[in-house]
Each structure stands twice: as C-alpha cells, then as structure tokens.
Amino acid sequence: MSPTMFPLSRRGFLTGGALTVSFALAPKAFAQLAGGGEGGAGPAVVAPDLKGSLKSSPWLDAWIRIDADGQATVFTGKVELGQGIRTALLQVAAEELDIPPATVTLVTADTDRTPDEGLTAGSHSMQDSGTAIQNAAANVRMLLAAEAAKIWDLPAGQVGTGGDGRLHAPGGRTLSYGEVAARLSLHVQAMPDAPLRRPSDYRTLGRALPRVDIPAKLTGGAAYLHDMRLPGMLHARVVRGPSAGTGLQSPDLDTVARMPGVVKIVWQGGFLAVVAERQWTAIQALRHLQRATYARTTLPPLPADGSGDAVAATLKALPARDIPIMDTSDPAGPAVHSVKARYTRPWISHGSIGPSCAIAQYVDGTMTVWTHSQGTFDVRRVVAELVGLPPEKVHAIHAEGAGCYGQNGADDVAADAAVIAKALPGRPIRLQWMREQEFGWEPLGPGMMTELEAELGADNRIVSWRHAVWSNPHNNRPVGAGGVLAGNEADPPFPAPEGKPIPMPEGDGSRNSNPLYSFANTHVVYHFLKDMPARVSALRSLGAHLNVFSIESMLDELAAAAGIDPLAIRLDHMRDERAREVMQAAADRFGWPTRVKGDGRRGCGMAFARYKNLGAYCAVAMEVEIDRETGRTMVHRAVAAVDCGQPANPDGVRNQIEGALVQSLSWTGHEAVRFAADRRASFDWSSYPILRFDDVPGSVEVVVMDRPGAPFLGTAEAAQGPSAAALANAIADATGVRLRDMPLSPDRLKAALGPV
Amino acid sequence: MTVTITVNGTDHTLDVDPATPLLYVLRDDLELNGAKYGCGLGQCGACTVHIDGKPAFSCLTPVGAVAGRRIRTVEGLGSTQAPGLLQQAFETEQAAQCGYCIAGMLMRAQALLDRNPDPDEAQIRAHMQTNLCRCGTHMRILRAIRRAVAMRKGIQAAQEARP
Numbered sequence: 017m018s019p020t021m022f023p024l025s026r027r028g029f030l031t032g033g034a035l036t037v038s039f040a041l042a043p044k045a046f047a048q049l050a051g052g053g054e055g056g057a058g059p060a061v062v063a064p065d066l067k068g069s070l071k072s073s074p075w076l077d078a079w080i081r082i083d084a085d086g087q088a089t090v091f092t093g094k095v096e097l098g099q100g101i102r103t104a105l106l107q108v109a110a111e112e113l114d115i116p117p118a119t120v121t122l123v124t125a126d127t128d129r130t131p132d133e134g135l136t137a138g139s140h141s142m143q144d145s146g147t148a149i150q151n152a153a154a155n156v157r158m159l160l161a162a163e164a165a166k167i168w169d170l171p172a173g174q175v176g177t178g179g180d181g182r183l184h185a186p187g188g189r190t191l192s193y194g195e196v197a198a199r200l201s202l203h204v205q206a207m208p209d210a211p212l213r214r215p216s217d218y219r220t221l222g223r224a225l226p227r228v229d230i231p232a233k234l235t236g237g238a239a240y241l242h243d244m245r246l247p248g249m250l251h252a253r254v255v256r257g258p259s260a261g262t263g264l265q266s267p268d269l270d271t272v273a274r275m276p277g278v279v280k281i282v283w284q285g286g287f288l289a290v291v292a293e294r295q296w297t298a299i300q301a302l303r304h305l306q307r308a309t310y311a312r313t314t315l316p317p318l319p320a321d322g323s324g325d326a327v328a329a330t331l332k333a334l335p336a337r338d339i340p341i342m343d344t345s346d347p348a349g350p351a352v353h354s355v356k357a358r359y360t361r362p363w364i365s366h367g368s369i370g371p372s373c374a375i376a377q378y379v380d381g382t383m384t385v386w387t388h389s390q391g392t393f394d395v396r397r398v399v400a401e402l403v404g405l406p407p408e409k410v411h412a413i414h415a416e417g418a419g420c421y422g423q424n425g426a427d428d429v430a431a432d433a434a435v436i437a438k439a440l441p442g443r444p445i446r447l448q449w450m451r452e453q454e455f456g457w458e459p460l461g462p463g464m465m466t467e468l469e470a471e472l473g474a475d476n477r478i479v480s481w482r483h484a485v486w487s488n489p490h491n492n493r494p495v496g497a498g499g500v501l502a503g504n505e506a507d508p509p510f511p512a513p514e515g516k517p518i519p520m521p522e523g524d525g526s527r528n529s530n531p532l533y534s535f536a537n538t539h540v541v542y543h544f545l546k547d548m549p550a551r552v553s554a555l556r557s558l559g560a561h562l563n564v565f566s567i568e569s570m571l572d573e574l575a576a577a578a579g580i581d582p583l584a585i586r587l588d589h590m591r592d593e594r595a596r597e598v599m600q601a602a603a604d605r606f607g608w609p610t611r612v613k614g615d616g617r618r619g620c621g622m623a624f625a626r627y628k629n630l631g632a633y634c635a636v637a638m639e640v641e642i643d644r645e646t647g648r649t650m651v652h653r654a655v656a657a658v659d660c661g662q663p664a665n666p667d668g669v670r671n672q673i674e675g676a677l678v679q680s681l682s683w684t685g686h687e688a689v690r691f692a693a694d695r696r697a698s699f700d701w702s703s704y705p706i707l708r709f710d711d712v713p714g715s716v717e718v719v720v721m722d723r724p725g726a727p728f729l730g731t732a733e734a735a736q737g738p739s740a741a742a743l744a745n746a747i748a749d750a751t752g753v754r755l756r757d758m759p760l761s762p763d764r765l766k767a768a769l770g771p772v
Numbered sequence: 773m774t775v776t777i778t779v780n781g782t783d784h785t786l787d788v789d790p791a792t793p794l795l796y797v798l799r800d801d802l803e804l805n806g807a808k809y810g811c812g813l814g815q816c817g818a819c820t821v822h823i824d825g826k827p828a829f830s831c832l833t834p835v836g837a838v839a840g841r842r843i844r845t846v847e848g849l850g851s852t853q854a855p856g857l858l859q860q861a862f863e864t865e866q867a868a869q870c871g872y873c874i875a876g877m878l879m880r881a882q883a884l885l886d887r888n889p890d891p892d893e894a895q896i897r898a899h900m901q902t903n904l905c906r907c908g909t910h911m912r913i914l915r916a917i918r919r920a921v922a923m924r925k926g927i928q929a930a931q932e933a934r935p
Contacts, residue, residue: 097870098868098869098870098871098872098907099869100869226863226866227866227868229871230862230863230866230868230871231852231855231863232852233868233871233874233875234846234852234855234859234862234863234868234871234874234875234878235806235846235847235849235850235851235852235855235859236804236805236806236845236846236847236875237805237852238805239805239871240805240872242808242809243805245800245803251800294792294796294800295796295799295800296789296791296792296793296796367906368872368906369808369810369816369818369870369872369873369904369905369906370808370809370810370818370872371809371810416870417870417872418870418872418873418906419869419870419872419906419907421906448809450812451810451811451812451813667866671866671869671909671912672869674908674909674911674912675869675907675908675909676908677908678908678909678910678911679906679907679908682908700811700813700815701811701813701815701816701904702815706904706906707908707910708901708904709897709898709900709901709903709910709914710897710898710901712897712908712910712911712914713911715911716911
C-alpha cells in the first residue's frame with residue numbers, strides 16, 4: 017500500500033497537538049485507530065507488532081477453535097449490521113484455514129465469548145477483525161501443518177492443505193484437522209509473520225458467496241433480536257418527552273396502574289417505563305401517559321428552519337474551538353479564477369426501519385442484555401455503571417437489529433431495558449421504542465457547514481485552497497452511564513460527558529476535510545463546536561458526507577469557471593495511482609467522454625474520495641434529468657468504482673456501495689430533520705420523508721477493483737460523500753444552477769431555476 | 773373475548789382484545805416473525821401481509837376486523853428448505869442488506885405478481901412505492917421482482933413445451 021500513498025511528509029498535517037503531529041508524520045503510525053475508530057472505550061493494545069485486532073487479543077484460541085470433527089468455530093468482536101460482515105469474515109477464516117466455508121461457525125460479539133474489538137463502525141471491521149482472523153487462521157494452519165509433520169516425521173515444508181479439512185503429505189497420506197488439532201493447544205500467542213495463502217490459490221476469498229444470513233430474512237426465520245421470545249417475557253415501553261432535551265410533566269400514572277395487564281410502573285428519578293404482560297397493553301399505557309404536557313430542558317437554541325442560512329446561523333452562534341487540520345505553503349502563480357462558497361448539511365436521522373429494541377433479564381445478581389448496539393462491550397460498561405453492578409456481572413450479547421448506519425437508539429434502549437429488568441428481577445423484559453421515539457430521541461447526524469475558497473492559476477492548477485468546517489462532535493458513543501438517556505434521568509443523574517473531536521487522521525467533523533488531491537497553499541481548519549443544539553452522534557461517514565460534498569462541488573465550480581473537464585481537473589491534481597485508477601474506471605464504465613452534456617434538462621456529474629484518506633477509494637458518476645416544472649431530479653443511471661483492497665466478497669462490496677449510493681441520494685436530495693421552537697418536529701415518515709421507489713435511479717452499476725492480496729480497506733461508508741457530490745455536480749451540469757445547501761430538494765431546485 | 777383468524781391456511785382461535793393490531797397477534801401470539809413493526813402508521817410497509825389476497829398493513833388492522841378472512845404472511849410463501857419462487861429470486865439477487873423491510877417487500881411484490889404476472893418496470897416501481905428500505909437495497913429488490921417474473925415465464929414455457 018505504501019508505494020501509492022500520498023507523500024505526507026511534505027504536507028504538514030497539524031491536528032492540534034504535538035502527539036498527533038508526530039502521529040501523522042510517522043509512516044508506521046499511519047494506521048487507523050483500533051476498535052472501530054469512532055470512540056467507544058475500545059480494547060487496550062497489548063501486542064503492537066501483530067496485525068488488526070490481534071494487537072489487543074493475541075491468543076489464537078480467542079479467535080479460532082477446532083473440534084475433533086474438524087469443525088471450526090471462529091469468534092469476532094464485530095457484529096452483523098446488514099453489511100454482510102458475517103459472511104465476509106467467514107470467508108476470510110475458511111480461506112486462511114483452507115477449509116470449506118460450511119465447516120466454519122462464526123460467533124459475533126458476546127462479552128462472555130468473543131474478543132473485545134470495540135465498535136463495529138468506521139468501515140473498520142475488515143481491517144480490524146478480518147485482518148485478525150486472517151492472521152490467526154494462518155497461524156493455526158501453520159501449527160497444524162507443523163504438528164502433522166511431527167506425526168509423519170517429515171520436514172514441515174512437505175505438509176500441505178487441500179481445502180478439504182485435511183493435511184496432506186507426499187504419497188497421498190492425510191490427517192484430518194480434527195485429529196491433529198486434538199494434539200495441539202491453540203492457547204498460544206499469534207506470530208506476526210505466519211505465511212498467508214497466495215491470492216492465486218484462493219478458493220473462498222474473493223468469491224461472491226451467498227450471504228449466510230439472507231435465507232432466514234426472506235422466510236420469517238428468527239433473524240433479529242426483535243424476534244426473540246424468552247419464557248415469561250414481559251413487554252415494556254419507556255416514557256419520555258417527545259424529543260431528546262424535553263421532559264414530560266405529571267403523567268397520569270394512577271390510571272395506567274389500574275389498567276388490566278399492566279405489571280409494573282418503573283419510576284426512578286426522571287426515568288419512567290411501563291411493563292405489561294402483552295405488548296399492546298404496554299403501548300396503550302404509553303399512549304395514555306404521553307398525553308401529559310412537556311417542557312424543553314436545556315441545550316442551545318435549535319435552528320429556526322431547515323434552510324442553509326438557519327443551519328449556518330445556528331452553528332456560528334456556538335462557541336468554537338479551532339483545530340488546524342492542514343497548512344501548506346508553496347510557491348504558486350497568480351490566480352485567474354477564484355470561487356468562494358458555503359455548503360451546508362442539515363441534521364439527518366439514521367432512520368432505521370425498525371425502531372430500536374433490547375431484551376434484558378436480571379437473575380441471581382447477573383444482568384443479561386441482548387442488544388443490537390454497535391458496541392456490545394460498551395453496552396456492558398454502560399449498563400454496569402447505570403444499574404450498579406460490576407462489569408463481570410453484566411453479560412451483553414449482540415443480536416441483529418434493523419440497519420442502524422451509526423448510533424441510533426440501540427445503546428439507549430439497551431440501557432432502558434436493563435434499568436427495567438433490575439427493577440423487575442427474574443423475568444425477561446423486551447423493550448422496543450415506538451416510531452416517534454426513535455425519531456425523537458436517537459442521536460441525529462449533526463448539522464454542518466463549510467466555507468471554501470479556491471483559486472485556479474493560468475495553467476489550470478489550483479494555487480490556493482481554503483476549507484473551514486463547523487461541526488458538533490460526531491462521536492458521542494456511550495462508554496458509561498452518562499452517555500445514555502436513562503443515565504441522564506437517574507437520581508442522581510450521570511452527567512452527559514462533554515463531546516470531544518476524533519483526532520485526525522480519521523477525524524469526525526473534520527473527516528475528509530484534508531483533500532487527497534495535491535493543491536498548493538492548502539489551509540484547512542475545523543471549528544469544533546462542543547455545545548449541541550440537538551442530540552447528535554455518529555451517522556455513516558461522519559463529516560465526510562459534507563466535506564467531500566464541499567471539496568468535490570468546489571472542484572466542479574472551478575472547472576466550470578475555467579471551462580475544464582471535471583475528470584481532467586481531478587486527475588491533474590491527483591498523484592495517488594489507485595485514486596486515479598478508480599476515477600478512470602468509473603469514467604470508462606460510465607462513458608464519460610461521450611456523456612450527455614448539460615442542456616438545461618439533462619446532465620452528468622462525477623465525484624471522488626478516498627474515505628478518511630486511509631480507507632476505500634470510491635468514484636461515482638451519474639446522469640440526471642430535471643423536471644423544470646417541479647424541480648424533481650431523476651437519476652437515470654449511476655456508476656461507482658471502488659477499491660477496497662482485496663474484496664472478501666465482491667457481491668457484498670457491490671451491495672454495500674449500491675446501498676450507500678442510494679442512501680446518500682436520499683440524505684442529499686431529500687432529508688432534513690424538522691424543528692419546532694422547543695423540540696424536534698420529525699416524528700414519522702411523512703414529516704421525515706426518505707427516498708421511495710419512484711425516486712431511485714434507473715440503474716446503479718458498481719465496478720469492484722481487483723486488488724489480489726492487498727490489505728482490507730473497508731467499504732461501507734466510501735460512497736456517501738462521492739454520491740452526494742456527484743448528484744450536486746450533475747444537477748449543476750444539467751441546469752447551470754449550483755445547489756450548495758442540502759437537501760437538494762425539488763422545491764429548492766425549482767426556486768433556484770425560477771419561472772419555467 | 774375470542775377471535776378466530778385464518779393464517780397461512782390454519783385457523784387460530786385467540787383470546788385477545790379485538791382492537792389489538794393484527795401485527796402483534798401474528799408476532800406475539802402466533803410467533804410468526806415475518807411481519808415487522810416499523811412505524812405503526814401504515815407509512816413504511818414492514819408489516820405488510822395479505823388479507824384475502826390483497827396487501828395490507830397489519831400494524832393498522834385490528835384483529836377483530838379480520839375474523840374469518842384469509843391472512844397470508846411471508847411464512848406462507850415458503851421456507852428456507854422450500855422457498856417460494858419470489859423468495860428464490862430474492863436469494864439469487866442477494867436482495868437484502870439488514871433485511872428488516874424484506875418480508876414486507878416480498879408480500880407487497882407477491883400481491884402484484886398474483887394480480888399481474890407480467891408487470892413492466894413502471895408498474896413494479898409504482899406498486900412498491902408504499903414500502904420503505906433504508907439500506908438502499910431498492911435496485912436489488914427491483915431486480916429480484918423482475919427475476920421472479922422471468923422465472924415464472926420460464927417455468928410456464930417449459931410446461932407448455934412438454935408433449
């Protein structure tokens with residue numbers, strides 16, 4: 017990877033402290049943060065020379081066990097979120113153990129059984145867990161071969177594997193993995209240099225294996241936490257004000273206490289929940305309690321409306337801490353073209369289709385919590401502090417939920433369920449939030465703004481580039497009781513911790529604000545805003561959505577000013593070969609040179625980013641048609657190219673990129689959380705509309721770059737920024753109108769286009 | 773009071789408040805996982821089932837209103853061992869990410885195919901408009917429905933070709 021990496025040493029990354037300066041400048045340390053990279057408590061590094069999460073869990077038997085029948089059980093601290101990681105990790109294990117995938121069972125995050133790999137977030141799972149499992153499996157295969165060699169009294173080099181779960185010696189002798197494994201202890205530390213299988217020999221990795229979780233999801237199998245039914249299970253609903261930062265006043269508990277089927281009202285400090293034998297009873301009780309009036313509690317003022325000016329005014333009114341991100345000074349010629357622009361993104365909901373759910377049961381002093389949080393081990397820490405148990409008395413187990421795309425209500429609802437279970441020992445408590453609760457209480461994706469100013473010289477080289485970004489922290493993941501709503505409601509309350517920025521190179525609001533392109537005189541600053549008008553935390557791609565949108569919009573604005581082709585201006589400023597190849601691959605498949613040229617109605621746009629400048633490379637091109645009567649944008653076709661290193665499962669990669677592209681079109685083209693003076697005002701799918709079938713593209717095509725054996729780079733978030741910018745650029749190409757405030761909605765475009 | 777409903781061809785007599793939405797009866801009493809709670813408002817389609825052959829939001833339908841009517845859930849289309857044709861098409865296209873919406877998508881699409889075995893692209897999109905997917909799996913869902921149409925035609929052609 018290093019030969020194609022941008023030469024950082026001449027760029028002077030400044031991320032706000034001596035430690036991070038040296039971090040950014042030292043190539044060896046130029047690795048992503050461990051454990052998901054988006055906060056969370058994360059595991060401690062104990063073996064820095066090992067790869068991926070082996071750094072924190074170096075023992076082979078923490079990852080892989082092989083039983084006497086040769087069945088392998090593989091353990092991961094990452095979780096299935098619908099991204100297909102279960103299948104991808106299973107393929108990695110099968111490949112490097114060299115056994116059929118059907119003989120591998122994968123166990124996902126469980127505080128009693130699996131390594132702590134921190135959060136399943138930040139497109140880290142393949143780097144963290146995929147790399148760990150790959151290297152652990154290579155170690156195990158090496159040990160098995162060595163043991164078999166000992167049995168046969170052969171040099172180790174003469175023992176091979178055949179993909180059939182057997183060790184092979186010359187002359188046709190074989191031994192099963194099971195019988196050899198029975199003679200071995202895998203409670204040994206991984207070696208850093210166990211040889212990996214050659215990509216040309218791959219049997220499982222890089223193949224489009226069908227996902228193992230899909231059949232149950234198509235047939236009503238028990239696929240989700242929501243589907244668990246435990247003996248004696250009760251149904252709970254938690255009661256709060258309509259949105260985070262509000263509280264109910266004097267709810268009518270007396271009436272609810274008399275409702276038949278209500279088992280208990282749990283009222284502790286500011287925490288209120290109702291528990292019933294039947295789910296419908298709990299919902300009716302909730303509806304009665306919700307009739308109480310509410311009041312807004314703390315927090316700075318909410319935006320006046322969804323306009324870009326309101327987003328900007330709200331953010332600029334907050335005290336900022338300025339964090340320098342990048343500052344270079346180069347000799348450059350005079351500017352011929354200069355463009356200055358502001359870009360904004362409103363607050364965006366994760367919008368999980370299934371409201372968050374958890375089950376908790378408190379028996380004999382031990383709390384068991386089934387959770388679809390991205391941080392199973394953090395759920396244990398949060399619950400332990402919240403209900404006053406030692407962490408070893410809290411067992412958190414991941415079970416799948418609906419897609420979350422960041423921190424939705426999953427962590428809160430798990431904590432809620434545990435508080436209720438503690439008050440009602442013995443019986444399992446199933447708690448699901450209602451639709452309006454998910455919209456009202458989950459942490460939103462933060463509203464953001466950027467101001468960019470760029471200059472182009474006579475030779476069409478960019479001679480100066482300034483990028484300022486204003487954002488709340490995107491990393492408010494709970495690691496203790498203060499991070500969840502129930503903790504803030506406890507008596508005495510656990511205070512919410514102050515928000516902190518994620519340092520570069522990953523960044524949060526600053527993520528991808530440092531362009532991968534080589535521009536002269538680049539100045540990037542992050543105006544970090546710790547005070548949050550609305551409750552916010554991580555949403556897929558964090559600040560990269562707006563930062564990439566801004567950079568890639570500005571490049572097209574410059575290109576338009578100078579009459580340069582958008583692909584040419586990008587390639588002219590890009591030295592990273594893999595980045596160039598991805599852009600070229602997308603352009604070739606799209607037919608960029610012969611594309612429809614902007615004619616007032618139709619047009620094309622493209623954009624590129626390397627996620628975090630460390631992860632997957634992704635370029636997107638799309639063709640749009642505008643209905644000038646309504647302002648509606650129809651995406652006729654979209655093409656994405658992605659380089660995520662060795663793809664574990666190319667169809668899984670395509671599925672993720674297709675989904676990310678469509679989701680980004682929804683965010684960028686349609687979505688904004690609405691606010692009233694004292695609360696959020698988006699509570700359902702009519703007050704928070706998202707893309708439906710009539711607005712999805714005519715076609716989406718994904719080119720997956722073949723990078724045999726290259727390190728895993730992750731995939732899930734790579735397309736969010738490029739898709740957003742490609743849409744804006746295509747609209748600008750089609751109409752000549754540049755929309756800079758998300759959402760690029762039909763009413764805004766119609767207003768900008770003026771009378772037909 | 774008791775209510776008798778017919779689900780996937782089997783009668784069930786239940787002691788339940790007739791105002792209870794069908795969704796909770798399917799999930800909690802009959803232990804069928806397919807229909808999902810998404811919004812409780814008929815806005816997302818995750819709870820879609822068939823009532824007398826027509827797609828319906830089970831989250832908005834009181835169980836008392838469907839006594840004696842034919843209810844079909846995704847479990848009635850097939851199983852992992854013997855998936856129905858539309859389920860096979862979704863499997864082939866790998867048309868799911870988180871999959872929470874998918875049972876509703878299948879029931880919505882099946883209702884179209886039951887009524888119109890050869891819908892065009894515009895008809896498919898218009899029909900699927902009521903159902904939300906957040907993962908952005910729309911392109912694959914559309915491909916899977918088109919595949920199911922083609923599979924059915926292939927089966928029909930093979931049957932017609934038989935002597």
